[in-house]
Amino acid sequence: MNSNKLSVLIVGATGKLGTRITKHCLESSKLLVNILVRNPDKNIPLCEQVKQAGGKVIKVDVKETETLKDVTKGIHTLISTLDGEDTLPGQLALLEDGVKNGLKRFVPSEFIVNYKEYKVGDSFAYDVILQFREKLEKTPVKGLHVFPGLITEIFMDWIYKPGLHQYLTRSRSWR
Amino acid sequence: MTCFDDVAKYVVAAVEKEDRVGDLMIAGDVFTPIEMAEIFERVTGKKFVDSFKSFEELQKRIAEEKEKGNQFHVDLLGFSEATYDSRISLPYIQNDEFPEIKPCNFENWLKLNYSEK
Numbered sequence: 001m002n003s004n005k006l007s008v009l010i011v012g013a014t015g016k017l018g019t020r021i022t023k024h025c026l027e028s029s030k031l032l033v034n035i036l037v038r039n040p041d042k043n044i045p046l047c048e049q050v051k052q053a054g055g056k057v058i059k060v061d062v063k064e065t066e067t068l069k070d071v072t073k074g075i076h077t078l079i080s081t082l083d084g085e086d087t088l089p090g091q092l093a094l095l096e097d098g099v100k101n102g103l104k105r106f107v108p109s110e111f112i113v114n115y116k117e118y119k120v121g122d123s124f125a126y127d128v129i130l131q132f133r134e135k136l137e138k139t140p141v142k143g144l145h146v147f148p149g150l151i152t153e154i155f156m157d158w159i160y161k162p163g164l165h166q167y168l169t170r171s172r173s174w175r
Numbered sequence: 176m177t178c179f180d181d182v183a184k185y186v187v188a189a190v191e192k193e194d195r196v197g198d199l200m201i202a203g204d205v206f207t208p209i210e211m212a213e214i215f216e217r218v219t220g221k222k223f224v225d226s227f228k229s230f231e232e233l234q235k236r237i238a239e240e241k242e243k244g245n246q247f248h249v250d251l252l253g254f255s256e257a258t259y260d261s262r263i264s265l266p267y268i269q270n271d272e273f274p275e276i277k278p279c280n281f282e283n284w285l286k287l288n289y290s291e292k
Contacts, residue, residue, distance in 0.1 A: 006193060020183035030191045077190050105196060111182055113263035114200070142196040146186055148177035149202050149265055152284050155176060 005032040009075045011062070011082055011094065013050075014042040016153070017111060018081035022046060026053055036060055036071060062090030072098040077105040077144075088128045092135060099139050107144045108132055114147055176211075177203040181278040188273040200265045203278035211281065218285040 008025060012018040013035035025033045026049055033055040040047045040059055047057045060067050063086050071094070072078060078098060082090050087109055095106060108129070115126040120134070136143045177185075181203050189195045206214070215221070237252045270278065279287075 006191070008190060017179055017183060020180050021186050024183050024187040025190070028187060028191055031187070076193070079186065079190065104193075105190075107186065107190065114265050115263070116198075117263075144189060144196050145198045146182065146189070147198060147200045147265055148182045148185070149205075150176045151182065152176050152178040152203065152281065156289065 065093035079107040080109040
């Protein structure tokens, strides 16, 4: 029954965004959901749901890039929600593995404002994203790049931080 | 601006389409900073205080905090500065590609999550 489904691998599936993506993927009749997590104990019910739906729960720390061997075998689409300093080396290792195993599509961990007017070196905030996109575009793996503008939850955390001041006089639209 | 759950819905809807690649630009809401502040104040009852009167004032404050070595403030204010860079604005929105998704706008999101605070 699962053979007609598109096989996806969600990396960082127990994080804030990863959990939500995994849950919505599990509700889809078109997708076979596999997840890659550092600590399955962080969300045991989610891992159980993935297994019950016929998917794999792969326990790996992306910091240990050598352990990522063949995690993309049989996967059509990889969705990365990695965050922090491990994002670039982790995604590069996953991409290398994906190229070797015929991965078709990579959704990198971006989920951010429009960075396309920037070049590597323009802004620290976008360098990791741009560096990975450049590498991805040199491979046969296709990229799906999601731009949601500001993330509401992150923005609200930000404006509630103590000491932060808002600048509200310029009338450009936010997206 | 888009909330986590709507981002996840759009990601999954796009991934369900086997050949959907390239850029996907989505937004739960689009507004000016002033409009955002009005919505925020109306829903939460909190006031935005200590706003900067100009972009130059914000940049001056960043320079002052840098001089004092307050990296935490420099980082936060730097993020604020970055959000006013017109280059980051999405040039188009592709929500219509997935009409079955009805994203939550900022006002409704606030009512659900912040109206008690």
